[in-house]
Amino acid sequence: MNKVNALLRIVYGAENNLARRLRAIGDRHSSDHEIYHVSRDLAGWSEEHARLLAGHARERGYELGGADRRIPRPWHILRAKAGELTGRRPETGLLAVWDMRKLHLDAVGLSLDWEIVGQTAQALKDEDLLALSTRCHPDTLRQARWANHMVKTLSPQAMAS
Amino acid sequence: MPRPSTPEHIADPWGARTPYARGETWPERVDAVLEDGLSDDEVDRWVQTASLLHSNGDAMDIAVRNGRIAGVRGRAGDRVNRGRLDPKDAYAWQANASPDRLTRPLVRQYGRLSEADWDTAMSLVVDKARHHLDGQGPSALGFYTTGQLFLEEYYALSLIVRGGIGSSHLDGNTRLCTATAATALKESFACDGQPGSYTDIDHADTIALFGHNVAETQPVLWMRMLDRLNGPNPPALVCVDPRSTPVAEHATVHVAPLPGTNMALVNALLHELIENGWYDRDYVDAHTVGFDELKSTVENYPPERAAEICDVPAEQIRQAARIIGTAERLLSTVLQGFYQSNQATAAAVGVNNIHIIRGMLGKPGAGVLQMNGQPTAQNTRETGADGDLPGFRNWANDAHVAELADIWNVEPKQIPHYAEPTHAMQILRYAEQGSIRFLWITGTNPAVSLPELGRIRSILEQERLFVVVQDLYLTETAQLADVVLPAATWGEKTGTFTNTDRTVHLSEKAVEPPGEARADLDILLDFAQRLDLRDKDGEPLVPWSDAESVFEAWKSCSAGRPCDYSGLSYEKLRGGSGIQWPCNDEHPDGTERLYEDGRFFADPDYCETYGHDLVTGTTMEPTEYRALNPSGRALIRAAHYQPPHEPTDRTYPFLLTTGRTIFHFHTRTKTGRTPELQAAEPDVWVEMSAGDADSCGFSEGELLEIGTPRGSIVARLRIGTTRDGVMFLPFHYGYWDTPGGHEPDGPGRAANELTPTDWDPASKQPIFKVSAARVRRAPRSGTERRAHDAESGREER
CATH class of the missing domain: 2.40.40.20 (Barwin-like endoglucanases)
Structure with a gap:
């Protein structure tokens, strides 16, 4: 059981981390409106996953709360303002590609974590844990694919201009 | 009440009723407007055309008197309008002769636009384009066109930009009006192409309009619906619109959801159809993929949940679903209320899903019309002037790119296809970032029509961005340009264009353009020649001299593709009615409806797209598509409701x-x-x-x-x-x-x-x-x- 709790803590941390990264990317590229809006939508997915994970852990008598370090609002506003101010510089294109690359790697790592959760659930015949992984893992894959897609879409202009 | 002096087509925009019954032919009603005091026998000649003021494609003739346009008359024999004109058709021809038409090119000097000759203006444009091509390369050049040029002009633009310059940055303002129509069709059927036909109105027992105020956007189409509503056995009408439009006033049931919640409503309708068994299991089994995912998604949307999200009565949703679910001949139409709203594609795809699971496709009265906003928007989609490749070719399919390269006689690598072609909003974003340095705007006015105008003006005003505007008047956008090129318009040039239901019309030149204004095609051909664009054998890339020669080339480019024009010619389009594509040897008189017998253009080797994630926009990989849809069936794609990005609050309630x-x-x-x-x-x-x-x-x-x-x-x-x-x-x-x-x-x-x-x-x-x-x-x-x-x-x- 302790191994499962440890795994849940890892996945919980990774979902919160991905949500924070997505929100940071959204703020940094607030002048790139598709990145801004979609990254915030996808951050919502990860925040929902973290909530579901915490709920599941609680059912097993294990508390996951406390790790959810929300970005304080003034910092969020400052970051978005910086995104606006630098929005006219061509370098922001390269920065976006780089951010998406890092995001993809994070999401792929998290996807592997969910893979482990799914396999563990099957080995332990834990229906609830399997349902949780079935619910969340496809979203993680979509987050990873989106980051990959954005790298593909943005890199030609960022590199060849 | 309108004042007695109110002009006829303003006072009564839809005119007198000519009621007809289900299955009958829509009666003719010929509308005409001539200059004050002019009679029919004083008209020198009538010249064939169609309306360029909406997407309906009303066929009409221009009255010419002493070398000037002196009026219009609907073409009785045409399948689209059967002689009718709407208020814009009836009066807006006068704008051709407006005293403030641009008659000479303008060039910015010392901060001001001043008149110049064509050679000066074009040399400046070509020098700038060459400078950026040599310096940065094709990524520095962007082209933003319209939904109001002619097919021939778009195809020339597509060849010049994609095949000649090799830039990915070509899109139309059709991005604002018709992009979701095209995308929704591509997601559901893996290829663009309007399934239905206007004649489906003649046969339908139920018409459902989703965010489509047809009475104002396509008045002649509404006349057709009104005539059915006033005849025997009128169709039931379902209207989804947050406003009490004329359509809503005639509706059997009017659902007025909060803006941004369409997806929840459509999911609830689908929930009811599946829950009550109002779908065609055999059709679903034989012709579709994805039903199970739809079923498990819409299970979460009972009418009560959607009622809460949309703020409408649940019983109203049930009633609408019952009408749609029990219809025997269902026609649905969709427009901007869905296309320009939250979750545009997913919601429009939801309407396609209704038709796919009910098998309501390809039969008289059973069809979908994903409408267009502009008169020639359809042609930007076909020719690749809108972020697609010509002939509905798939940019992610190397064989399609190779075929196009062969037709154009260029190397495949010359045609950018490493990612989806750049869309309009992203072109503007690259201009904002400074990586696009040259922007050529043809026939559109982004300084009024794009969102967040303060931002758009600040982009177009940048010193580092060279802006060319080609238009009829000194529009808001033209006032921000570095070079303004005066263009000819409808009635002053020849070409073809295609309406929402795939009807191709010929529009002939009736009068000379004012001053030195030139046809858009002539301006583009001049640019290609001055830029000295060559094919891979060193011959001129753009060999055409007039519109008809471009049309002939387009026929070969489209041959074998869904939008097949190979059976059409200017001669065939002259005199009679417009003709619906595909028109080829197999269908010499055109094709009324697509997807008869559940056959689609969705084969992995033939389809135009492999699809997208409807929420994130991620493009699907070819292998994913092959696994999902190996035998080319219709695709049922599901999506959950996502709240809009800008919710109301205390400050903005x-x-x-x-x-x-x-x-x-x-x-x-x-x-x-x-x-x-x-x-x-x-x-x-x-x-x-x-x-x-x-x-x-x-x-x-x-x-x-x-x-x-x-x-x-x-x-x-x-x-x-x-x-x-x-x-x-x-x-x-x-x-x-x-x-x-x-x-x-x-x-x-x-x-x-x-x-x-x-x-x-x-x-x-x-x-x-x-x-x-x-x-x-x-x-x-x-x-x-x-x-x-x-x-x-x-x-x-």
């Missing part, structure tokens, strides 16, 4: 939606220069519900200031057409006929000062119809305004 009036088109470039139309709707207004106006203490005709986080404008109040909580603004009004010229001088009036920069991730169509807004009485004087501003400044602190 209203939802603002924008839209159209019957009397104007786009940014009023032509309709604002037409006396009858301009007098009918001379200035911007704002609509609120009676309840909202009452609780705010506003009265009819009062000047109000409407604000969003982007800015504010002032408009007069009209009470009563929107649902509670919603305000409506027409988007047509800019500044060319105000002291500001291209921008507000004092309080603004363009609705797009207020709209957000946000778009559907799949279709990339901007979201014009969901902003959080506030409203207050407009301050009357400068002092009062400053006091007001100071006060709201305090509020914000």
